[in-house]
Amino acid sequence: MSLSLRSAAILGAGLMGRLMAAALAQAGCKVDLFEAGSSEAEGAAARVAAAMLAPLAESAVAPASVVRMGQYALARWPELLEPLxxxxxxxxxxxxxxxxxxxxxxxxxxxxxxxxxxxxxxxxxxxxxxxxxxxxxxxxxxxxxxxxxxxxxxxxxxDNRALLASLLATLERDPRVTLHWQSLRTPSDFSPGKAGQPDWVIDCRGLGARPQWQALxxxxxxxxxxxxxxxxxxxxxxxxxxxxxxxxxxxxxxxxxxxxxxxxxxxxxxxxxxxxxxxxxxxxxxxxxxxxxxxxxxxxxxxxxLPDNLPALRLPQPRVLQINGLYRHGFMIAPAMLDAAMEVLAQGHSPLAKSFGMETQDT
Ligand SMILES: Cc1cc2nc3c(=O)[nH]c(=O)nc-3n(C[C@H](O)[C@H](O)[C@H](O)COP(=O)(O)OP(=O)(O)OC[C@H]3O[C@@H](n4cnc5c(N)ncnc54)[C@H](O)[C@@H]3O)c2cc1C
Known part of the structure; x- marks a missing residue:
């Protein structure tokens, strides 16, 4: 997938932030990853999770769209893990x-x-x-x-902790990536697209995004x-x-x-x-x-x-992409969210997200 962006600031180094950073760097993008806590992910839901990838079992509490994302991800995880x-x-x-x-x-x-x-x-x-x-x-x-x-x-x-550690090691060895720990940020700290600023801001702060996304x-x-x-x-x-x-x-x-x-x-x-x-x-x-x-x-x-318990990709302003609402299925659906987000960055919309019934929200 060819990306139009050359640089990105990613906020939050939990599950989605680390995955997005690795994918963007792999696609040739310069990445700055800002995390409120340390490299240990002590503030991330991802550190505590059991990381089960159980779309049918989860259908007890999740709609078919999330189940489909989970089924997609089961095949996709090995491809994502392989280069780590x-x-x-x-x-x-x-x-x-x-x-x-x-x-x-x-x-x-x-x-x-x-x-x-x-x-x-x-x-x-x-x-x-x-x-x-x-x-x-x-x-x-x-x-x-x-x-x-x-x-x-x-x-x-x-193994969620092995995944977080492996993504960290992958990011640390990539010269295109700069990691900023103890660095609390909000999207308003950036002017994406302006001179000296990242082309895009990707907001992966989980619950930390609530001040700007109050429905969380x-x-x-x-x-x-x-x-x-x-x-x-x-x-x-x-x-x-x-x-x-x-x-x-x-x-x-x-x-x-x-x-x-x-x-x-x-x-x-x-x-x-x-x-x-x-x-x-x-x-x-x-x-x-x-x-x-x-x-x-x-x-x-x-x-x-989020109120409907469904994940969402949101563009609250030009060049700012928010990925959130992963609820209790973060690991189960992360590859689908990742691929959909990469489509949004490459072409402005995501056919994949649409195929899962997930509209990209412009606000
Ligand atoms: C008890 C429990 C069990 C779970 N079990 C499963 C399971 O079995 N299977 C499954 O698929 N999912 C499971 N999950 C869900 C999964 O953990 C989450 O959906 C997923 O971690 C969400 O990913 P995220 O990247 O959006 O948020 P997080 O992983 O929470 O990461 C957000 C990161 O943003 C950082 N941050 C916050 N504010 C700022 C700021 N202002 N600036 C910079 N950084 C900031 C935080 O410190 C954190 O590191 C479970 C969750 C919990 C709590």
């Missing part, structure tokens, strides 16, 4: 959905929703109902603990990372739960991400006792080996979310 400076754990071993007997009604409702998604988005691999024997074959360490479940083939996950809200999520040498799971496991979908996502090195609460609040205070008890009890109920796990981290972050 360091390897990033990525797998497509599917998602296992389980439930306890008392949650059967909720599980039946979920199965109906997923079946309906399957008809709306036929490119998805069909879900499979699995019995105790099939569950034990997929996840031997779960034995015969669950009588039934759903298996969603082809769904994926990646935070949706609080609490997540626990444990080290559990006694537990072996091949793929993310979701547990049907009446209030929010719980999951256990296995990462390299016997690390497990257990999450996530979903609370309509932008409160970033530490995790509550109730949430911590619920998450850990759920994990223990799935596998008793979590009893001896060591708690590595209990973290809270807020998902940057």
């Amino acid at each position: 400076a360091q390897p990033v754990f990525f797998q497509r071993e599917g998602t296992l959905v389980l439930w306890h007997r008392q949650d059967t009604a909720e599980a039946t409702r979920l199965a109906r929703v997923l079946a309906n998604t399957g008809t709306q988005v036929p490119e998805l691999a069909p879900m499979q109902s699995v019995d105790a024997g099939a569950i034990a074959t997929l996840e031997p360490s779960l034995g015969q603990r669950f009588a039934q479940g759903l298996f969603l083939p082809g769904e994926g996950q990646l 809200r935070g949706v609080r999520g609490e997540v626990i990372r444990v080290h559990a040498p006694e537990v072996s799971l091949q793929r993310p496991t979701r547990l049907v739960h009446p209030r929010y979908p719980l999951y256990i996502a296995p990462k390299p090195g016997n690390l497990f991400v257990i999450g996530a609460t979903e609370i309509e609040s932008d409160d970033m205070s530490p995790a509550s006792v109730r949430s911590t008890l619920e998450l850990l009890s759920a994990a223990y109920a799935v596998h008793s080996g979590f009893a001896e796990a060591r708690i590595v981290e209990i973290a809270t972050q807020c998902r940057p979310t």
Whole structure:
């Protein structure tokens, strides 16, 4: 794709900011990346996320347009990871959905929703109902603990922290990129297109963009990372739960991400006792080996979310592109958002975004 811009200032070095910086630099553009925090991404939702890439599972709470973006991204991630400076754990071993007997009604409702998604988005691999024997074959360490479940083939996950670190290493070695840490910026700090200024400003500040995009809200999520040498799971496991979908996502090195609460609040205070008890009890109920796990981290972050819970590309003024509202699907849809944003920068509009039903908003 040939770009008309030669330079860009990118605000926010979370998920979208790092991806945009790498893509623009790769396309020959001079990039200045400004981040309010440090290179550790401590203020980014991307650092806390479980980074599951589960379009069908997420269709329980997401419309078909987001599911399609997720399906597109599953094929696109390996291409994006391939040129990075360091390897990033990525797998497509599917998602296992389980439930306890008392949650059967909720599980039946979920199965109906997923079946309906399957008809709306036929490119998805069909879900499979699995019995105790099939569950034990997929996840031997779960034995015969669950009588039934759903298996969603082809769904994926990646290691979010390895991705952020690898993107950082990629940007650090690129002479076209200048990284500015502890550098809080807003689009109004720039006059894009003027002499001595970047050609474009790309705003990827997540919730940090709220002062200029007031419809944004935070949706609080609490997540626990444990080290559990006694537990072996091949793929993310979701547990049907009446209030929010719980999951256990296995990462390299016997690390497990257990999450996530979903609370309509932008409160970033530490995790509550109730949430911590619920998450850990759920994990223990799935596998008793979590009893001896060591708690590595209990973290809270807020998902940057727009009123319709859908992602958006917005051009609030000429030469300023805002990418936001990635909500709880940031990793799942980031490649689609990235490719759509690159189309906007190359040709002023995005057929890809349109194909996902996402209009580029001029304001
Ligand atoms: C608990 C939890 C679990 C999640 N699990 C998943 C999952 O399993 N799968 C999935 O696909 N998604 C998941 N997500 C969602 C995903 O993390 C987000 O959608 C994604 O990180 C949003 O990316 P972003 O780049 O827009 O924002 P962020 O990743 O939040 O990055 C924004 C960056 O901008 C910086 N910034 C803010 N203000 C300024 C400023 N004024 N100047 C400069 N820099 C600034 C911030 O410090 C931050 O580094 C989860 C999120 C949470 C909170």
